[in-house]
Amino acid sequence: MTLLMFPIGQCLGTHFTGTAESQVHQVRLGSEIVELTAEEFTVWALAHSLPDDSGPWERSRIIDLLTDSEITNGAVLIDRLLSRSLLAEVDLDSPAGFATRHRLLPLHLGLGNTAGTPTMFRSGTLELALAGMTRTLYDLWLSGHLSPNLLIACKEHDAELPAVLTALHSLLAPTAACLDLAVQEF
Template structure:
């Protein structure tokens, strides 16, 4: 299975220069990085384009071609963004996923709205009176509290501990490693609607 591409950093807007040029600014930790248009396109595509989209190198290259950026250029840009830490390649079920979680945080950007009115097993995220995303209870708990922990792995451990204490028995909620797998498999559904962003550890 091809690893997923995880975008790192928070979009903080466009910087215009005196010659009419523009660079997109991304903050990752305490560093602000300026991206060219092709770099920004690839970084954006790594967020996903919908709830079912799970971006990989190949899917991002294919999507970039539809935006008139060649697959070769998209691959080169992906390599560049990985090298500077604005993209990460992660297999949710592989061992290095824990290392990724120990080096990054998940930071919420929208409001938690509580249970969905039609599907009470799901939690909603969005703006007041305007649900934007639906997630499982396990994902919701991590999304809501992860920014208060040193890194994402501890957030998953804390969520699993709370689930055990309240009597939950499903392993995908009580085992931290399974919680992390679930988060990484579904996080693009949050990233693509700007319900959250991934940042470098301890510097969100």
Template sequence: MNVYPVGHYVGERHPEGHHLVRVGQTHQSMSEAEFGVWVLAHGVAGSPEWTVEDLLALAEKAELPDARAATDKLTGIGVLVAGNEVAFAQTHRLMPLLVGLGNSELHPDRFAVGLPGLPPVAVLDESGYELWQWGHLAPSLWHTCEVRAAVADEPVSAQDHLGGVLRDLRPVLAGGCGYLDVLSRAHQRLY
């Protein structure tokens, strides 16, 4: 079962040493170990599938204490999501971070994202770049699936596009060039 981190990191608070992540209109506080688990939940570049087991294996390598307990707690407060991917897509949206750096003559089908003047933090294929660039205009990831289904050459459903959207999502998260947020109450009423 894939795991996804939710929220936008807003920094560490001193003297408590807690990390804050904004989810919707609230802040969630995390200990150092919990924050480490949340960071690892972003996944690694080149791994479109990133499961709770992958996260826990990497946490063990990094010697993070009580990673299983932290994962359970973070799932309980909504900063980690693992499970029903349709429900996840219907209740979360992608928000972009950083700047689109475009493609190159050498690789016209690959698009860089990062900060001007620095090496890119992610290089996305056309589909992933489209999600990064336009995903925030959709009220949810599920809506993105519906749009992709509507413009497909063959009749397909939004469900048929879910796997592709989630695969496109991982390099955006792993590169730190976007974050997931919960839908606003107004958007939730639409679903």
């Protein structure tokens, strides 16, 4: 059983309400804006994975990386973020429940492919490609947000859900996409 860890929500940045000690990190979760402490935000941000990291992104990897920091209560913070729906642990053997409760939102510009690499589709800025993906994942990334949830989007794009989830951190790490709460079916 492989349990992958995913961050849920879109980062809205750091906000100061007076002094430096009063900073909060805001994340949009569905239609709500939630505030995270610096430690919570570190854990949430780390759940996106690290660029060029190809291994499965699991709870234990996050906790291991936190042990090298000043954050000593990583497991407690993960549990707190899970209870607030800001993190999700997904069993790749039974991901349908997760996929019906969440959807994928694109955050970069779609850059398409090139004549030199016609099978690799990219996203990023006009000056710099930041993420690369297959045609199937690119199509899902581009228009999956038009579906009420990730499960329906995968079916509409003929994409295998476990394969999408396995590749998802390659889009989350460079903030090419975010996971958000599902919406009502149209």
